[in-house]
Amino acid sequence: MGILKNVIPFSLILIGQKEIGSGLASVVNAMTPIWTLIIANFFTSDEKFSSNKIAGILFGFIGVAILIGTDLVQELTASAWAQGAVLGATISYGFASVWGKRFKGHDPIIISTGQLTASSIVMLPIIFILEDPFSLSMPDTEMIISLLGLAVICTAYAYVLFFKILSSAGATNVSLVTFLVPISAIILGIIWLDETLTTSNMIGMILIIIGLALVDGRILKMTKVRR
Numbered sequence: 001m002g003i004l005k006n007v008i009p010f011s012l013i014l015i016g017q018k019e020i021g022s023g024l025a026s027v028v029n030a031m032t033p034i035w036t037l038i039i040a041n042f043f044t045s046d047e048k049f050s051s052n053k054i055a056g057i058l059f060g061f062i063g064v065a066i067l068i069g070t071d072l073v074q075e076l077t078a079s080a081w082a083q084g085a086v087l088g089a090t091i092s093y094g095f096a097s098v099w100g101k102r103f104k105g106h107d108p109i110i111i112s113t114g115q116l117t118a119s120s121i122v123m124l125p126i127i128f129i130l131e132d133p134f135s136l137s138m139p140d141t142e143m144i145i146s147l148l149g150l151a152v153i154c155t156a157y158a159y160v161l162f163f164k165i166l167s168s169a170g171a172t173n174v175s176l177v178t179f180l181v182p183i184s185a186i187i188l189g190i191i192w193l194d195e196t197l198t199t200s201n202m203i204g205m206i207l208i209i210i211g212l213a214l215v216d217g218r219i220l221k222m223t224k225v226r227r
Contacts, residue, residue, distance in 0.1 A: 001096060001099060001100060001103075001111070001114075001115040001118070002114075002115045002116065002117075002118030002119030002120075002121075002122060003118075003119065003122060004092050004093075004095050004096035004099060005092075005093065005096035005100070005115060005119070005159075006115065006116065006119035006123075006155075007119050007122050007123055008088075008089065008092040009089035009090075009092045009093055009096075010089075012085040012086060012088045012089040012092070013025065013029075013085070013086055013089045015082065015085045016028075016082040016083065016084075016085035016086035016089070017082070017086075018082065019079055019081070019082035020079055020082045020083060020086070021189055021193065021195040024083070024201055025086050026184075027201060027204060027205045027208065028064065028083050028086040028087050028090070029086060029089070029090055030060075030205070030208045030209070030212065031060055031063075031064055031087060031090045031208065032090040032093045032094060032097075033060075033212055033215055034056065034057050034060035034061070034090075034094075034208075034211060034212075034215070035090050035091045035093070035094030036093070036094040036097045036098065037049075037053055037056070037057060037215055038057065038094070039094045039095055039097075039098050040094075040097075040098050043098050044098060044101065050217075052214045052215065052217050053214070053215050053217075055211075055214045056210075056211040056212065056213070056214030056215035057211065057215070058211070059207050059208070059210045059211030059214060060207070060208050060211035060212070060215075061211075062207050063203075063204040063205065063206070063207030063208035063210075063211060064087065064204065064208065065204075066200055066203055066204040066207065097166065100162075100163065100166050101166065103163060103166075103167075104166070104167040105167065106163075108159075108160045108161075108162075108163035108164045108167075109160055111159075111163045112156060112159040112160045112162075112163060115159060116155065116156060116159065
């Protein structure tokens, strides 16, 4: 879990966000439920494909193709590689969600502690191979506060909630939280980072959200009930 949920995706997202904004990264990250659904279909017995889910997968892939496709047609630009890195992170998240089902019934705090401790141990030698941490200057107060926020609230506490929901809702449903990530990230990116999204970015995001809605299925069920 430490490798699949932290080491691989965190590294790839960091690489990707050096070239693309948080809003676009969050849109690509919204592919997580799609990959989770595909992986769960092959590796679980209780989360199989349905017509709605297959349609959702197609919409999701088309959305990502629109997001990344322009750069790939022109040439393999830094932006295309960056978006590909974030997309790779979503695949790792998909495997992590399915793998995490085996911990059902265990204390979420214990699982989260083990996962984050293991990922820290794995990353420690990598840090010394890629960087010389002792040669770096001390981070300023703002950076320290940001790191604490990411570590304590956005990671440690978030994973306690993740494992608690995973045990009751399943791998696919717990990954649907990314439905809200693009919207919130875009709004925050515009407010705090002066970021903008292109028309193709917006079209891709809309298609991904439609795909997620089809995978979830609740909107379709509500429509049938009203009829």
